Amino acid sequence: MKRTITHLADGRELFYFDRRDDADRSAVDERDLPPRPPASELRYDPLTEEWIAMAGHRQGRTFLPPASECPLCPSVPGRPTEIPSAEYEVVVFENRFPSFSAQPGTYGQVGGLSEVRPGAGRCEVVCFTSEHDSSFSRLSPEQVELVMEAWIDRTAELSAMPGVEQVFCFENRGAEIGITLTHPHGQIYAYPYVTPRTRLTFGAAERHRERTGGNLFADVLAAEREAGVRVVASNEHWTAFVPAAARWPVEVHLYPHRRVPDLGGLEPAERAAFGPLYTDVLRRLDGLFDMPMPYIAAWHQAPVNVGRDLAYAHMELFSIRRAANKLKYLAGSESAMGAFVNDVLPEETAQLLRSVVTD
Known part of the structure; x- marks a missing residue:
């Protein structure tokens, strides 16, 4: 497996995972993107002893665009996407609208018994295939192995980041589940706490x-x-x-x-x-x-x-x-x-x- 690291126009990391050692991943993201949002705010619920993320910037995330405007498809002339390359096998990149991130933020007191702290961590998007109309069920065994190698790579790297307590790989599929993009993809959350x-x-x-x-x-x-x-x-x-x-x-x-x-x-x-x-x-x-069955696929792994x-x-x-x-x-x-x-x-x-x- 070959892993290539590059950066998107706003500084977010992107990782290509390829079976071929000669894959060319030199394409550059030349979009004019806005600054990255601040980290979310974590508020503690003393009644359940759980942390709740307040991430208002996610209200503006891309919502069910037509296939011609899909941000997870490869870039083509005149229509740049989140993936600069004209083709890819598996891609992982930092979410543009993350629930958790390492970006700085400002947090005040909210009163009551709730504690407040930054929603430090990281959220990544995993594109399982460049084929917009495909699904995980249609991936070849070799493609699934490559996706698993990406999960393993990201779990190890995110687990080593300061403050990360648990890494969660998952897929939401289907409008009934509440997806915002139909392209076959999943996500990875690096939480700053162990989940409930x-x-x-x-x-x-x-x-x-x-x-x-x-x-x-x-x-x-x-x-x-x-x-x-x-x-x-x-x-x-x-x-x-x-x-x-x-x-x-x-x-x-x-x-x-x-x-x-x-x-x-x-x-x-x-x-x-x-x-x-x-x-x-x-x-x-x-x-x-x-x-097509709407589903959630959730990997349970050990906390860090x-x-x-x-x-x-x-x-x-x-x-x-x-x-x-x-x-x-x-x-x-x-x-x-x-x-x-x-x-x-x-x-x-x-x-x-x-x-x-x-x-």
């Missing part, structure tokens, strides 16, 4: 270890593989299953068979085996209702400084679509109380996904 979900699951993992001496994530995987009824697909190195207590009508977790704290711990054979299984699962999602002995890198993939013409909305119970009610039995979801015929 990770703190919650690590607390459960710590208590499980005290009771049993085992790793909670590994034991969940082993139990699902033994039960089999919720397994959707598997290969030598990975298993995809619907969790027994799924919150979402369509929810699949993908685990490597060997516990590693983050993606960088995966061996070459494990990295290569991920793509064929994952894209198969994505095609099953699209085939479930014979339409805590819990690495508890962590087990894995992906959560879920959708809010519960039927061909119905979405699951997070209404009163879920939104106000965090108490989920799932309309679809996990065993039924697994059976339906197994029955989908994929290409």
Whole structure:
């Protein structure tokens, strides 16, 4: 793999990831861009012990432009984009409208019991392919491997940045999810704190270890593989299953068979085996209702400084679509109380996904 670093017109970093060593990445971004926005403001919620980012500049971010104005496509004469090159394989660059950044900002007191501090960190965009009308499900195994190499590279580099506590790689897909750009892409957040979900699951993992001496994530995987009824697909190195207590009508977790704290711990054979299984699962999602499935794909990796002995890198993939013409909305119970009610039995979801015929 060849990695090439360059800078956009406003100083943001951009990384090309190529399989070819002779890839020419000398194109220069000659746009006249406005100054980069200041870092967001973090405010502490004493009732939930969570940090909330206030990022007003994101209100002005690009929203569902036509394909002819897509900022993630390669640049062409007369229409420069976020990617200066006329073609690319995989590209990662700093988000122009970040939730967290290293830019300076001014922060005052807000009163009450809330603390305030800068939203230091970093947000990056990952372009999975230069093909605007493609999707992750249609990527070749080799292209998925290149995307994974980009995830691994960025996780390692962002984890080494001062103040970063956790790195999160994810993809939002579909207008129903709230995407602002339709080009196949994901994002990477480098948080200045350990996220609430990770703190919650690590607390459960710590208590499980005290009771049993085992790793909670590994034991969940082993139990699902033994039960089999919720397994959707598997290969030598990975298993995809619907969790027994799924919150979402369509929810699949993908685990490597060997516990590693983050993606960088995966061996070459494990990295290569991920793509064929994952894209198969994505095609099953699209085939479930014979339409593109909106989804969120979320990589859970160990935080930088805590819990690495508890962590087990894995992906959560879920959708809010519960039927061909119905979405699951997070209404009163879920939104106000965090108490989920799932309309679809996990065993039924697994059976339906197994029955989908994929290409």
